[in-house]
Amino acid sequence: MLKYIGKRMLLFIPTLIIISVVIFFIIQLPPGDYVTSYVAALSAEGETFTAEDIAQLRLQFGLDDPWFVQYFNWVKNIVTRGDFGYSFEYGRSVWSVIMDRLYLTLAVSFVILVFQYGVSLPIGIYCANHQYSVGDYALSFIGFIGTATPNFLLAIIIMYVVYVNTGEVYLGLFSTEMLQNGMRWEYVPEFLGRCLIPLIVIGTSGTCGIIRTVRAQMLDEQARQYTLTARAKGCSEATITYKYCLRAALNPVVSGMAGSLRTIFSGSTVSAIVMNLAIQGPVLLTALKSQDMYLAGTIVLIQAVLVLVGTLLSDIALAWLDPRIRFAERG
Amino acid sequence: MRNIKKWLSLALAVMLCMSATAALAEGATFTEAPFLTEASVYGDVADRLPVASDVMVEDASYLTIGTYGGELRRSAGGGNWDAGKPIEEGLFRFNVSGAVEPNVAKGYAINDDATVYTIYLREGMKWSDGEPFTAEDCVWFYNAVCLNKVDGKGVRNCHKDANGDPAVVEKVDDTTFTVTFGTPKYDFIEALTVDLKWHFAPKHIFEEMVQAVIDGKDEEALAAGKAICGTEFSDVAKMGKELLYHFWNYPGVPTLNPYVLSTEEGKNSIKGEYYEFVRNPYYWKVDTAGQQLPYIDKIIYTTVSNVDQQLMLLLDGTVDYQTVAMESIPTILESETAINIYEWSGGDWGDVGTQLHFNLNVADEHLNALFNNIDFRHAMSICVDREEFAGLYSDGWLSGGQAAPQKGNQGYSEEWASKWTEYDVDGARKLFESAGLVMGTDGFYDFADGTDFVLNIVSVADNGAADTYKILEPYFRAAGIKCTFKDSDRSNIDNDLMANAIEAMLFPVTGIGDISIVLKPNSMVPGYATNVAWYGTMDETTATGDLLKLIELKKELDVTVDPDKREEIALQMLKLHEENMWTLAYVEASSTYHAVNARIKNFLEQGVWSDIYRDMGIAHVQCWYIEE
Numbered sequence: 001m002l003k004y005i006g007k008r009m010l011l012f013i014p015t016l017i018i019i020s021v022v023i024f025f026i027i028q029l030p031p032g033d034y035v036t037s038y039v040a041a042l043s044a045e046g047e048t049f050t051a052e053d054i055a056q057l058r059l060q061f062g063l064d065d066p067w068f069v070q071y072f073n074w075v076k077n078i079v080t081r082g083d084f085g086y087s088f089e090y091g092r093s094v095w096s097v098i099m100d101r102l103y104l105t106l107a108v109s110f111v112i113l114v115f116q117y118g119v120s121l122p123i124g125i126y127c128a129n130h131q132y133s134v135g136d137y138a139l140s141f142i143g144f145i146g147t148a149t150p151n152f153l154l155a156i157i158i159m160y161v162v163y164v165n166t167g168e169v170y171l172g173l174f175s176t177e178m179l180q181n182g183m184r185w186e187y188v189p190e191f192l193g194r195c196l197i198p199l200i201v202i203g204t205s206g207t208c209g210i211i212r213t214v215r216a217q218m219l220d221e222q223a224r225q226y227t228l229t230a231r232a233k234g235c236s237e238a239t240i241t242y243k244y245c246l247r248a249a250l251n252p253v254v255s256g257m258a259g260s261l262r263t264i265f266s267g268s269t270v271s272a273i274v275m276n277l278a279i280q281g282p283v284l285l286t287a288l289k290s291q292d293m294y295l296a297g298t299i300v301l302i303q304a305v306l307v308l309v310g311t312l313l314s315d316i317a318l319a320w321l322d323p324r325i326r327f328a329e330r331g
Numbered sequence: 332m333r334n335i336k337k338w339l340s341l342a343l344a345v346m347l348c349m350s351a352t353a354a355l356a357e358g359a360t361f362t363e364a365p366f367l368t369e370a371s372v373y374g375d376v377a378d379r380l381p382v383a384s385d386v387m388v389e390d391a392s393y394l395t396i397g398t399y400g401g402e403l404r405r406s407a408g409g410g411n412w413d414a415g416k417p418i419e420e421g422l423f424r425f426n427v428s429g430a431v432e433p434n435v436a437k438g439y440a441i442n443d444d445a446t447v448y449t450i451y452l453r454e455g456m457k458w459s460d461g462e463p464f465t466a467e468d469c470v471w472f473y474n475a476v477c478l479n480k481v482d483g484k485g486v487r488n489c490h491k492d493a494n495g496d497p498a499v500v501e502k503v504d505d506t507t508f509t510v511t512f513g514t515p516k517y518d519f520i521e522a523l524t525v526d527l528k529w530h531f532a533p534k535h536i537f538e539e540m541v542q543a544v545i546d547g548k549d550e551e552a553l554a555a556g557k558a559i560c561g562t563e564f565s566d567v568a569k570m571g572k573e574l575l576y577h578f579w580n581y582p583g584v585p586t587l588n589p590y591v592l593s594t595e596e597g598k599n600s601i602k603g604e605y606y607e608f609v610r611n612p613y614y615w616k617v618d619t620a621g622q623q624l625p626y627i628d629k630i631i632y633t634t635v636s637n638v639d640q641q642l643m644l645l646l647d648g649t650v651d652y653q654t655v656a657m658e659s660i661p662t663i664l665e666s667e668t669a670i671n672i673y674e675w676s677g678g679d680w681g682d683v684g685t686q687l688h689f690n691l692n693v694a695d696e697h698l699n700a701l702f703n704n705i706d707f708r709h710a711m712s713i714c715v716d717r718e719e720f721a722g723l724y725s726d727g728w729l730s731g732g733q734a735a736p737q738k739g740n741q742g743y744s745e746e747w748a749s750k751w752t753e754y755d756v757d758g759a760r761k762l763f764e765s766a767g768l769v770m771g772t773d774g775f776y777d778f779a780d781g782t783d784f785v786l787n788i789v790s791v792a793d794n795g796a797a798d799t800y801k802i803l804e805p806y807f808r809a810a811g812i813k814c815t816f817k818d819s820d821r822s823n824i825d826n827d828l829m830a831n832a833i834e835a836m837l838f839p840v841t842g843i844g845d846i847s848i849v850l851k852p853n854s855m856v857p858g859y860a861t862n863v864a865w866y867g868t869m870d871e872t873t874a875t876g877d878l879l880k881l882i883e884l885k886k887e888l889d890v891t892v893d894p895d896k897r898e899e900i901a902l903q904m905l906k907l908h909e910e911n912m913w914t915l916a917y918v919e920a921s922s923t924y925h926a927v928n929a930r931i932k933n934f935l936e937q938g939v940w941s942d943i944y945r946d947m948g949i950a951h952v953q954c955w956y957i958e959e
Binding site for chain 1: 404483562563564565566568569573597598602603604605607631633635636637640643644646647649667791820821822823825829860861862
C-alpha cells in the first residue's frame with residue numbers, strides 16, 4: 001500500500017507541471033493583460049493614460065515579457081522561495097489574499113459538505129428501504145428541485161422571499177453591525193440565520209446526486225445473494241442495511257468525494273457572488289476577469305493539487321472500506 | 332498691457348477678498364462634534380483649526396446648518412476614485428457655479444506677465460495626524476515627488492510652460508510659496524485645479540521613503556512604505572503611485588480630507604468586505620455657525636459584487652447614497668424606503684455609446700477625402716431614424732440626439748443639439764453623391780474610381796458597441812453604405828489609435844465633450860490626447876482648414892488673460908465644431924441620477940457630473956448631515 005501511495009505521489013510532479021503550464025497558458029489566452037483591465041477600470045473613473053503611461057505600467061508589472069518567461073519566473077519563485085507572486089488587483093502578495101478568505105471559505109464549505117452528506121445519506125437509505133413509497137417520491141422530488149434549479153436562481157428566489165416577508169436583505173454572512181463591531185454573542189442568531197440561505201442554496205445542489213447514488217446502490221446491494229443469505233440467517237434489518245449494504249453502497253460516494261477537497265478550498269463562485277459571500281470563489285472570478293494571472297494561477301493550481309490529493313485519499317479510503325479493492329491491490 | 336494688468340489686479344483682489352471667515356456669523360465661536368469632545372484626546376477645537384481668520388467657511392447658499400453624528404452608509408466595489416473624489420481636497424476647487432475658488436490655499440497672486448504665481452496657505456492648518464501643514468509640504472511634493480516622478484505621474488501639464496519646461500516651485504515662508512514659469516502661464520490656477528488638484532503630500536511621513544526611491548535604494552524605500560501603511564508593495568513604482576497618488580486608499584497616510592481611512596483592523600482595507608472613512612479631527616472647514624465640519628462621523632462602505640446588490644441595499648434602506656441607472660428609478664420610487672432622486676447633467680456630447688468618430692487624419696487618401704467632406708458626415712447623420720434607434724438602443728429611456736454640448740454647458744444651442752437629426756434617407760443619398768460616392772451595381776456606394784467603399788468601424792470589446800452596431804448597421808445599409816464591425820481588446824485599440832490605424836469608431840475610448848473646452852480640451856482639440864478617434868494622430872502639422880483654425884484658437888486661448896476674450900475664443904472653437912460636426916452621436920446624453928436616502932440633508936440638488944468637478948466631490952460631502 002505504501003509503495004502504491006509513493007508511486008501515486010511521484011506522479012503528482014509531472015501532472016502538476018503540466019497542469020500549471022496549461023493554467024498559465026489559458027489565463028494568458030484572452031486578448032490583453034492586467035494593464036488593459038487596470039487602464040479600462042481607471043479610465044471609467046475619469047483618469048487619463050498616455051501611451052507612455054501604459055507602456056510604463058506594463059514594464060512595472062513585468063508584463064512585457066513573453067508568457068513562458070513570466071511562467072518560468074513564477075514557478076521559480078514558488079519552488080525556491082515559496083512566493084506565489086503578487087496580486088495586481090489586490091495590491092499585495094497572492095498568499096495574503098488567499099489567506100484572507102481561507103478560514104471562512106473552509107468553514108462555510110465544510111459545514112455545507114457535512115450538510116450535504118448528513119442529509120443525503122439518510123434520505124438515500126430511507127428511499128431505498130421504502131422504494132416507491134410516498135416518502136421516496138416526496139424526498140426525491142425535493143432533491144431534484146435542488147439539483148435542477150440553478151443555485152444562483154435559487155439564491156435569488158430565497159433572498160426575494162426573505163426580503164418580502166422580513167424586509168431584510170440578507171447579503172453576505174455578516175451584517176454591517178457584525179463587521180463594524182466584530183462577532184459578539186448577541187449576533188449569533190442573526191449569523192446562523194444568514195448561514196441558512198447559503199447552506200440551503202449550495203447544499204441542496206449536491207444532495208440529489210448523492211441521494212440517487214446511495215438509493216440505487218442500496219437497491220442493488222439489497223438484491224444480492226449475500227443480503228438474502230444474511231436475511232435467511234436471521235440478521236436484523238438494521239445490521240443488513242448498515243453493516244453490509246451501506247458499506248458496499250458507499251464506494252461511488254467515497255470516490256465522488258475526491259472533488260470535495262477542491263470545493264472546500266474555493267467554495268461556490270456564482271452563488272457566492274449572488275449572495276455576496278466573502279469566500280474564495282469570487283476572488284478567483286475577479287482575478288480571471290482582470291487577468292490577475294498570479295492570483296488566478298495560484299488558486300487554480302491549489303485546486304489542482306487538492307483534486308490530486310483528494311483522488312489519492314478517496315482511493316485509500318476505498319481500499320480501507322472495501323476489502324475487495326485491498327485484495328485486488330495485493331494481487 | 333494695461334488691460335491685462337487691470338484683469339490681473341481684479342483677479343488678485345477677488346481671490347484675496349475671499350477671506351475665509353467672511354461668511355462666519357458674527358460672534359460665532361468654533362464648536363466640534365460630540366464624538367471628538369467625548370474622545371477628549373484631541374484638545375480644544377480652536378487649536379486644531381487654522382487661525383480664526385484663515386478657517387474656511389462652507390457658505391454655499393443651498394446649505395443649511397446641520398447637526399452632528401451618524402454614518403453615511405455606502406456600498407462599493409473597492410475604493411479608489413469612488414471613495415476618493417467625494418472627499419478630495421485640492422489647493423483650489425470648482426464651486427457649484429463652475430468658477431475656481433481657493434480651497435486648501437487661502438488665495439493667490441500673479442505678477443504682471445503671469446510668470447510668477449504666489450500661493451498663500453492657511454496659517455495653523457494641520458494634517459489629519461495633527462502635524463502642521465506648511466508650504467514645505469507643497470514645495471517638497473513638487474520638487475521631490477513630481478520632478479522625480481515618484482508618484483508615477485511626474486510633472487503635469489499645468490506645471491509646464493509654453494516650451495514644455497517645468498516650473499520652479501520655491502518656498503517663501505511657512506504659508507507662502509511661488510510657482511515660476513519661463514513663459515506666461517495665464518491659466519495655471521484652472522489647469523492646476525484640473526490636472527493636479529492637490530500639489531502637496533505630508534513630507535514628515537514620506538520624506539525618508541521618497542528619498543530612498545530617488546537614491547535607488549529600493550529595499551529601504553519598500554520597507555519605509557510598509558512602515559507607513561502596513562502594505563507590502565511589489566516595487567517602488569507601484570508603491571509611489573499608490574501612496575502618493577491614490578493616498579486616501581491607505582491607512583496611516585495623513586491627509587487634509589474631511590475623512591481618512593480607518594486604521595482599525597477589519598475596517599482599514601479598501602479591498603476588504605467592509606471599511607470606514609472616519610472624520611479628520613483636524614479638518615479645517617466650518618459651517619457659518621462655526622461648527623467644525625464634517626457633520627457626519629464616518630462614511631462606511633460595504634463591499635458588494637454588483638450594481639444589483641447596490642440597488643437592493645439602497646431599497647432596503649441600508650445604503651444612503653448611490654448613483655443609479657435611469658431604468659432603476661421607477662423601482663426606487665416604488666420602494667417603502669424614502670429615497671430622493673436628483674438629476675445632474677454632464678459633459679458628454681450625446682450618449683458616448685452612440686458616438687461615431689471618423690478618423691479625419693486617416694492615411695488612406697480616399698477615406699481621408701471622404702471623411703473630411705462635410706456632406707458625407709451630414710449624410711451619415713441623417714440616414715438614421717434617431718427616434719426608432721433611441722427606442723431600441725435605450726428601451727425607450729432616451730431620445731434621439733446629436734454630438735453637441737448639453738443644456739447649461741458652454742456652447743449649448745438648440746440648433747446645434749438638433750442639427751442633422753431629421754431622418755431623411757433620400758437626402759442622405761444625395762449628399763453621399765455630392766461627397767463623391769457613386770452607387771455601385773450591388774446597391775452600395777463606391778468611390779468615384781469604382782473601388783469599393785467599406786466603412787470599417789471598430790470599438791472596444793465588451794462595451795456594448797457590438798449590440799449598438801447591430802441596430803445601427805441596417806440604417807447605413809439601407810442608405811447604401813457597406814459597413815464592417817470589429818471589436819477588440821482595449822490595448823489593441825489603444826495601439827491602433829496611436830498608430831493611426833483606425834478608420835471609424837463607435838463608442839470611442841474617449842468620447843467627445845466635456846463641460847468646458849477651455850479647462851479640458853483633450854477630446855475636442857486635436858493634439859491634446861493620444862486616444863481620441865476623430866482626430867487620431869492629427870496635430871498642427873497635419874491639420875488643415877477649420878481643424879487647423881481650431882488648434883490655433885486654442886493656442887491663442889492659452890496666452891489670453893482677458894476673461895471675456897477667453898470666453899469669446901472658446902465660443903469660436905465650439906462654433907467650429909457646430910459648423911463642421913466632426914463627430915456624430917445618435918442619442919442624447921443621459922443624465923447622472925443620484926438616489927439619496929431622505930435622511931441625508933444638504934445634498935446638492937442640481938449639479939454637473941464631471942471629472943473636472945470631481946464627480947460627486949462637488950456635492951461637498953462634509954456638509955451633509957443626517958436627520959432621521
